[in-house]
Amino acid sequence: MSQQVAPRATGTTGTPRPPHKHALDVAHPPPGPGNTRAVLLPVAVVLLIGTVFVSVYLAAFHAPRPHQLRVGTTEIGTAQAHLNQDLERVAPGGFTVETYPDESAARDAVQDRKIYAAYLGDGKLLYGSANGAAVTATVTTAFGSVAHAEHHELAVEDVAPAAAGDTRGLSVFYAAFGLVLAGYLFGMTTYQLAPRLQYRWRMASLALFGIVGGLLIATIAGSTGFGALPGSFVPLVTVIALMGAAVGGTTMVLLRLFGSAGVSLASILMLILGNSSSGGIMPAAYLPGWLRPLSEILPVGVGVRAMQGLSRFQNDGLTRALVILPLWILGAALVLYLKDVYRSGTPAPERAAVPA
DSSP states (O other), X not given: OEEEEOOOOBOTTSOBOOOOOOGGGSOXXXXXXXXXXXXXXXXXXXXXXXHHXXXXXXXXXXXXXXXXXXXXXXXXXXXXXXXXXXHHHHSTTOEEEEEOSSHHHHHHHHHTTSXXXXXXXXXXXXXXXXXXXXXXXXXXXXXXXXXXXXXXXXEEEESSOOOTTOTTSOHHHHHHHHHHXXXXXXXXXXXXXXXXXXXHHHHHHHHHHHHHHHHHHHHHHBTXXXXXXXXXXXXXXXXXXXXXXXXXXXXXXXXHHHTHHHHHHHIIIIIIIIHHTSSSSSOGGGSOTTTTTHHHHSHHHHHHHHHHHHHHSTTTTHHHHHHHHHHHHHHHHHHHHIIIIITTOOOOOOOEEEEO
């Protein structure tokens, strides 16, 4: 009678091969005497992140002005030419004017957020306060000047109102920021708390984080909570869950690829660049040119636009979110598979029979 046992894997020289360890499995060395690098490196890294944060946020929000902000009008001919001239005088390069055949078409465009305001002539303006205080101030000031030039008093109609109590339109930004911060912390702590966790269980943990995070944020900020996100519950949960998983997965990838430096890279990419370009404070049209493209590709900007669209703008941005966010998640899962399973795996040891 014999018993099957599995010997330890061996290398080509016949010596036992140590079991695979993640890069984060290595034990910290015992405390030693200080040195210049140990003293200066933490200071340099933290101040670098702080400097990037201050620089990016000041560049984005210190003196914001619109760049080709989309607006519409039903005026044609000479009246539209005068409108373009007046807007250019008020804010050079600030607006792009699109023509609509009638008030109904212009109203639909504002409600779908194809444009941010529509001027109907004779001093009448359609706008959406759900776009935030900055947009409201911009369009009412600019078109107030236009109406004055036409010898009219500006008459405004809010056709896409903000959620009750959300007078500044910032609730979506704060809800998204909380989830992004949670995703960043999840991406770090999953390897710190469970460095040897198998790949499939780590992916299950990421999925669980996304789903539970989506349910919590949608419940707290949605119609059942503060009412800041009054959209349909299931689509909101889906978008928020995908955004959280995309941020968490990307943080995990940066940590696995770059070690401790990946923590800093993730904070810059997701917390600083992602949140500043998200459009949660003001639309991307107000951002510097180098920040604007990030709002279309980073998970935060894509998710925030869909959350706003589900809440106030006829599902604007939902399709983009349902395409781009899963791509971030799948990309992260693939990189982690290659890093933790495919390239780091060891061949299965041969099984030998020994007498009982």
